[in-house]
Amino acid sequence: MPNQTLLLLIMALPALSFLLLGLTGRKMSGQVAAYVGTFLMLIATVIAFQTAYGYFFEYGKSGDVYQKLVVMQVNWLQFNDQLSINMGILLDPISAMMLVVVTLVSLMVHIYSIAYMKGDPRISIYYAFLGLFTFSMLGLVIATNIFQMYIFWELVGLSSFLLIGYYYNKPAAVAACKKAFIVTRFADLGFLIGILILSYYGESLDFNTLIQHLTTADDAGYQAAVSGSFLGISALTWGLALVFMGGAGKSAMFPLHIWLPDAMEGPTPVSALIHAATMVVAGVFLVARLFPVFALSGQLVLHFVGTIGAVSAVFAAIIACTQTDIKRILAYSTMSQIGFMMFALGVSGYGGEHGLGYTASMFHLFTHAMFKALLFLGAGAIIHFVHSNEMTEMGGLRKLLPVTHICFLIACLAISGIPPFAGFFSKEEILLAAWQHNKFIYWIAIVTSGLTAFYMFRLYFSVFWNKPGSPDHHHDEGGGPILFPLIVLSIGAVMAGFIPFGKFVSSDGRELITGFHLNFSILPVSVAVIGIVLAMILYKKENGKPAAISNQLGILYRSASKKFYIDEIYQFVTKKIIFNLVGRPAAWIDKNIVDGLMNGIGNSTTFISGSIKSFQSGKIQLYAVYFLAAAIGLAFLFIYIWKQ
Amino acid sequence: MSTPGLYHILFISTALFFIGVYGFLTRRNLITMLMGIELILNSVNLNFVAFNKYLWPHRLDGLFFTLFIVAIAAAEAAVAIAIIINLYRNHRSIDVEDVQSMKY
Numbered sequence: 066m067p068n069q070t071l072l073l074l075i076m077a078l079p080a081l082s083f084l085l086l087g088l089t090g091r092k093m094s095g096q097v098a099a100y101v102g103t104f105l106m107l108i109a110t111v112i113a114f115q116t117a118y119g120y121f122f123e124y125g126k127s128g129d130v131y132q133k134l135v136v137m138q139v140n141w142l143q144f145n146d147q148l149s150i151n152m153g154i155l156l157d158p159i160s161a162m163m164l165v166v167v168t169l170v171s172l173m174v175h176i177y178s179i180a181y182m183k184g185d186p187r188i189s190i191y192y193a194f195l196g197l198f199t200f201s202m203l204g205l206v207i208a209t210n211i212f213q214m215y216i217f218w219e220l221v222g223l224s225s226f227l228l229i230g231y232y233y234n235k236p237a238a239v240a241a242c243k244k245a246f247i248v249t250r251f252a253d254l255g256f257l258i259g260i261l262i263l264s265y266y267g268e269s270l271d272f273n274t275l276i277q278h279l280t281t282a283d284d285a286g287y288q289a290a291v292s293g294s295f296l297g298i299s300a301l302t303w304g305l306a307l308v309f310m311g312g313a314g315k316s317a318m319f320p321l322h323i324w325l326p327d328a329m330e331g332p333t334p335v336s337a338l339i340h341a342a343t344m345v346v347a348g349v350f351l352v353a354r355l356f357p358v359f360a361l362s363g364q365l366v367l368h369f370v371g372t373i374g375a376v377s378a379v380f381a382a383i384i385a386c387t388q389t390d391i392k393r394i395l396a397y398s399t400m401s402q403i404g405f406m407m408f409a410l411g412v413s414g415y416g417g418e419h420g421l422g423y424t425a426s427m428f429h430l431f432t433h434a435m436f437k438a439l440l441f442l443g444a445g446a447i448i449h450f451v452h453s454n455e456m457t458e459m460g461g462l463r464k465l466l467p468v469t470h471i472c473f474l475i476a477c478l479a480i481s482g483i484p485p486f487a488g489f490f491s492k493e494e495i496l497l498a499a500w501q502h503n504k505f506i507y508w509i510a511i512v513t514s515g516l517t518a519f520y521m522f523r524l525y526f527s528v529f530w531n532k533p534g535s536p537d538h539h540h541d542e543g544g545g546p547i548l549f550p551l552i553v554l555s556i557g558a559v560m561a562g563f564i565p566f567g568k569f570v571s572s573d574g575r576e577l578i579t580g581f582h583l584n585f586s587i588l589p590v591s592v593a594v595i596g597i598v599l600a601m602i603l604y605k606k607e608n609g610k611p612a613a614i615s616n617q618l619g620i621l622y623r624s625a626s627k628k629f630y631i632d633e634i635y636q637f638v639t640k641k642i643i644f645n646l647v648g649r650p651a652a653w654i655d656k657n658i659v660d661g662l663m664n665g666i667g668n669s670t671t672f673i674s675g676s677i678k679s680f681q682s683g684k685i686q687l688y689a690v691y692f693l694a695a696a697i698g699l700a701f702l703f704i705y706i707w708k709q
Numbered sequence: 710m711s712t713p714g715l716y717h718i719l720f721i722s723t724a725l726f727f728i729g730v731y732g733f734l735t736r737r738n739l740i741t742m743l744m745g746i747e748l749i750l751n752s753v754n755l756n757f758v759a760f761n762k763y764l765w766p767h768r769l770d771g772l773f774f775t776l777f778i779v780a781i782a783a784a785e786a787a788v789a790i791a792i793i794i795n796l797y798r799n800h801r802s803i804d805v806e807d808v809q810s811m812k813y
Contacts, residue, residue: 678813679813681812681813682809682812682813683808683809683811683812684805684806685808686734686735686742686805689733689734690734693730693734
């Protein structure tokens with residue numbers, strides 16, 4: 066049985082790191098702070114790995130089915146007999162998997178930042194924020210109660226805000242962190258309303274009870290939820306759709322994706338941790354957590370999830386082909402890959418063979434964390450070396466950064482889905498699930514895979530080949546702390562594909578044997594290879610072909626490079642419509658009516674008091690007159706009127 | 710004229726009372742206001758003695774209370790003089806119009 070204290074320690078150690086470094090960090094030197102943070106994270110990672118191992122191989126299974134173990138639960142806030150917010154730890158296949166992913170990537174980022182953020186005067190608060198983020202993300206994944214998840218969801222958003230705005234002297238960073246927080250907060254409004262709807266009908270906030278109530282057809286709550294309707298859509302559909310809205314905001318799905326590219330203003334290790342491997346998959350994790358409800362009771366919403374995922378995937382892939390900032394390309398790539406995860410869930414059914422999409426999505430989450438973190442950390446090493454984010458200023462770096470080169474190449478091959486790297490296996494399963502359920506999404510996925518290979522290798526060739534390298538850079542590749550995480554993650558990117566994921570993670574807990582269909586894989590792999598070859602032709606040697614092609618594509622290219630003007634549309638809607646039609650009247654009401662009422666009460670009080678203050682004239686004899694008059698009046702009252 | 714009845718004495722005491730009130734409310738000099746207060750007190754004394762003599766001739770309750778009032782009036786006059794002296798020290802005047810500093 067899992068040890069409660071040990072599990073609590075996994076979360077408590079990063080929290081301790083946050084408190085310790087936040088409160089006393091200024092008194093210790095930057096190096097000490099970094100090592101303290103990394104050390105605490107290392108212990109947490111070891112415990113997390115041990116827990117996951119124990120869950121998957123020792124006690125998790127009970128008769129062929131992986132159980133959802135509620136390891137501990139503390140009653141925090143009791144509303145009435147049935148409804149309460151409990152804080153607890155839930156161990157099931159996806160949360161055990163996420164424990165591994167979050168702690169491993171966080172540990173790699175901690176180690177990497179020792180060298181990357183060296184010399185930064187505020188490094189201790191940076192590590193404190195990293196600890197806060199890790200604590201919040203871990204709390205999110207082991208939540209037993211949907212409200213607990215919401216609390217940690219907001220905490221994760223806060224940590225993201227703090228870390229994106231780390232360089233607070235840069236106006237761009239400040240704008241970006243505000244944007245991220247506001248967009249995700251707006252999405253969380255939907256999430257909260259969805260929680261309230263679901264828990265009202267499911268009569269509980271606890272995940273297990275909620276799922277059970279909302280998936281049994283003869284449950285009273287379920288009946289009420291599917292019959293009650295608002296604008297022609299049942300309450301359950303609304304609840305699930307709103308919950309998905311929250312997930313879509315956090316996972317940067319179209320159209321709530323606008324914050325993710327801007328979030329690249331934060332330090333690169335932060336981008337690797339938060340905006341690639343862990344926080345942005347929180348939305349996918351949420352859908353996976355509530356997956357039985359989605360799959361059994363909300364197929365319409367699941368279809369919607371799949372569509373949004375597919376649209377986001379191809380949308381982001383197109384934009385990524387036109388960007389020149391390394392981190393922006395990787396940000397759009399993240400959005401595209403999360404789109405893959407989302408639509409894999411969208412095409413999944415529940416139970417047995419139908420649940421292939423679920424397993425594929427979680428598998429892709431796992432492998433994506435490896436290679437995307439690797440890509441970002443590699444990009445960080447490149448940026449550190451070249452002191453610029455722009456791809457046009459880089460070139461020919463393969464001899465100057467040999468280890469980074471190999472690791473980056475491995476990651477690019479993985480994300481393009483080339484065997485035998487990890488991405489190939491997870492993508493194959495996603496494509497198989499799509500082929501079995503929704504051919505349209507399958508073709509979108511194939512196109513997106515081709516685009517993915519193309520833009521990733523466009524990036525690879527532009528950075529490492531293209532120009533002859535200019536050896537006038539002052540320093541070398543970067544020491545151990547930068548290269549060690551790259552190597553570890555490369556090993557992950559290579560080996561993670563061979564894990565038989567269906568054995569551990571599946572929609573209903575039972576083992577799902579996923580086969581390897583050679584004929585099926587030919588098309589995706591060849592599309593990816595075509596993409597790579599195309600990128601090689603255009604970018605390996607410096608030539609005028611890319612510019613010629615972009616000129617020929619004219620307006621298509623321009624709108625893609627302007628990110629399809631989505632930001633401009635949002636600006637228009639907020640500034641011209643919301644501010645003028647909602648903001649200004651609301652401000653007017655606040656200033657004139659609400660404040661006016663308060664001021665009016667104050668002014669009338671002053672007026673009344675002004676008119677009666679002459680009673681206090683200071684003349685003793687007047688006071689005596691009033692006294693006498695009152696006495697006579699009272700005597701009159703008592704003698705003649707109230708005869709007792 | 711027959712022997713004075715109760716009402717005659719009550720009339721006198723009431724008249725004295727209101728003369729005293731008038732004196733208290735209209736005089737400018739604080740000491741003269743004090744005299745008005747004494748008049749009020751003494752009119753009440755008259756009231757007590759009259760009621761005692763005409764309604765309960767065998768008892769002496771009213772007379773005893775009158776003695777109390779006389780003593781208290783004396784003490785109260787002493788306190789009032791002390792207050793007036795203090796006022797004079799602050800305002801250099803015993804005119805009641807000059808002591809309106811408790812005005813709003």
